[in-house]
Amino acid sequence: MSRKLIDQSKGVVFGVFKQGIMLLMVLTSLLPVYFIIVTALKEKTEYVFNKWGLPALPTLQNFLTLLEGEKIFRWLLNSTLISVSSVILCVMISSFMAYAFTRYTFPGKSFLFTLITSLLVLSPVVLVIPLFRTMVAINLHNTYLSVIIVYVGVMIPISTYLLTSFFRSIPQAIIDASIVDGCTEFQIYKNIMMPLSMPAVITTILTNWLYIWNEILISLVFLQNDSLRTLMSGLALFKGKYTTDIPLTMSGVAVAIIPTLIIYLIGQRYFVRGLTTGAVK
Amino acid sequence: MVRSKLIGKQAGTAFLFLLPGLLLIGFVYLIPIINVIGLSLSKGVGENQTFAGLTNYQVILKDRLFQSAFLNNVKLLVIVPILTLGALIFASILYDRIRGWRIYQTVIFIPVVLAIAAMGITFGQLLQFKGLVNEFLRSIQLGFLTRDWLGDQNIALWTVGGVIIWKELGFGTILFLARLMSVEQDLFDAAKVDGASWWQRLWNVSIPQLVHVIEFYAILLVVTVFSFVFDYILILTNGGPNNSTIVGEFFIYKFGFIYNRFNIASTVAVLYLVVGIILMIVRYQIVKRIEE
Known part of the structure; x- marks a missing residue:
């Protein structure tokens, strides 16, 4: 050969x-x-002898049981409400910050930028005890607002980082032209920067949503009222209660992951960009 | 004179744009950090709070449970080289654009986006002694490998590590692949012409090109191990069996919110805060080098 x-x-x-x-x-x-x-999709009785295989008779009974017996529908609603409002607020506030870091020079700018964007390394667990005590003191625990504030705060560092790195790539000439046209600063932000940065904004929205939707600790600590729980922290407690009915537990798990799977399959490239910005130039 | 006025005006507008964010950062990071340090130096909370100097630190540093929690964080660092190497190999295979590479790329990232709570419950089922993983092992004649994966205190921590690897591998792979794709194709072609084998290309071309990204990924994993494993522990083992999987974050949660020992929990929080700040500085150095 x-x-x-x-x-x-x-x-x-x-x-x-x-x-x-x-x-x-x-x-x-x-x-x-x-x-x-x-x-x-299996009956509890089928699961006993058929653990791996496809269900012989697929059934939606588990999902129906979930809907009537448990608060899962309420939790789904809570999660949606909390994620949507946190994401909107966080993207707004972070894009203001990113705009300031891109457009202006002021003393201590690069230090402040580094400091804020580095905070993403800190574990929320180290902050959660004093935060909880503060929330109790100002009577905000067990409210949506408490978790929304914390989520927005925790997500500002990464969001500001993502948006700033995109804002910096927008040509100065476009901004100069709009100044000549007599745009105010806020108009430049609103009519130039944000529309031109849509890919980065979508990436930031998805990165935020993913973290907030999946988060357990903060919602577990701040929302201790059963009807206020988010889907994930509800699931974490649900786990202990229904270990014997595995098909029912798995239907709860399915409800929690299916929205993520769908959004991921649609917006894959944005997710990937969000998680790789900063490491790949 | 004109210039300094201009900067002054700029600083004013900039400040307005920064204000909402700064207020929130202050509320969520700055004030809690000051308070947690205060709590760690005290006995009691609220009106009963009295200054206790470094007593809590003396107690905690000698505490067996704290020591094993910290040690468990250190042990989990074993996932850093495993994941880095695994991600490098997978990224290099995908870079060869083998048939179906786009589908592989989509699939490998799926674990990254799935909630730890949901997947933890699922893995909890799969890894039970009578669970499907053991059943599978028996069915392929590997019955001697069956274990009580999460219930045996000698291996539970490593099982948790395995689940973290399952979840994190896709991220590293996609990160490395994205970087490889921005490398000049000529470098690989030249190596091929010179007769370099696949492994030689990985070692002599890919790794040198990827060195900063590898550092970035590795520091991110170290951060994960010290700051973001709480969810895995809570769902998979709840710190057990016999406290064998307790880590720093879980220690803080347990002492703070189950035992209501805020001072001890805050002391541990400050120690992990210090670890976090060190990692923050190291990470900054690495990111700065990438940007240059």
Whole structure:
């Protein structure tokens, strides 16, 4: 056999090996998701003898049970309300900050920018005890507002970072032209910067939404009233209560992850950009 | 004179744009940090709060449970090299644009976006002694590998580490892949012409090109291990069995909100705050190098 042929067959073997590894990766990534979905569609009695397979008779009974018996619908509503208002507020406030960091020079600017954007490294757990005491003192615990304030605060560093790095790429000439046209500062922000930065704004919205939708600790601590809970913290407590009815538990899990999966599949590139900005230039 | 006036005016407008954000940062970060330090130096809370100097620190540093919590954070660092290496290999395979690479890319990122609470409950089921992971192992004649993955205090922490790896691998892979795609293709072609094997290209071309991103990813993982593993522990093991999976964050939560020992919990919070600030500085150095 010629050298070339050996190389070729080696290449084929290696190609199969690479495909094999990737298939294994796909299986491991998706297996838990598969388990959630097929289990959620099974009767409790079927699950006893058929744990892995597809449901023989798919049923939506678990979801119906969830809707009547549990507060899951309320939790879903709470999560939606809290995420939507936190995300809107956070993107607004962070885009103001990003605008200031891009457009103006003032003493201590780069220090302040570094300080604020570095805060994303700190664990919310180290802040949560004094924050909780403050919320109790000003009578805000057990209100939507308490978690919204904390979520917005915690997400400002990353959002400001994402938006500033995009704002900086907008050509100065466009801004200069709008100044000549007599735009006020707020008009430049509103009519020039924000519309031109839509990809970055969407990325920031999705990054925020993902964190807030999935968050447990802050909602667990600040919302201790059962009807105020978010879906995730409700689920965390739900887990302890229904360990015997696994299909029911999995239907709750399914309700929690399906919105994320759909949004991810639609907005994949924005998610990826949000999480990789800063590391890849 | 004109210039300084201009800067003054700019600073004024800038301040207006910064104000809402600064107020929130002050409320959520600055005031709590001051208060948590105050609590850590005191006995009692509220009206009963009295200055106690460094007593809490002396107590906590000798505390066995705290020591094992910190040690568990350190042990979990083992995921840093595993994930870095794994992500490098997966990214390099995807970079070869093997058939279906776009689908693989989409799928590998799915665990990253799924809620830890939801996946923790699922893994809790799969990893039970009578769960499906063990059933699967038995069915492929690997029955001797079956374990009580989350219930055995000798391995529970490593199982948690495994779940973190499952969740985080996609992020590293996509991060490295994005960087690889911005490298000049010529570099890889030249190496190919010179007869470099796949592994040689990984070692001699990819890794040197990726070095800053690798550092960035590694520091992010260290941050995750010290600051963002609470959700995994709460859902998967609740710190057990026998406190074998307790970590700093969980210690703070348990002492603060279950035992109502705010001073002790705050002391641990300050110690982890110090770790956080050190990581913040290291991360800043790395990001600065990427930007240059």
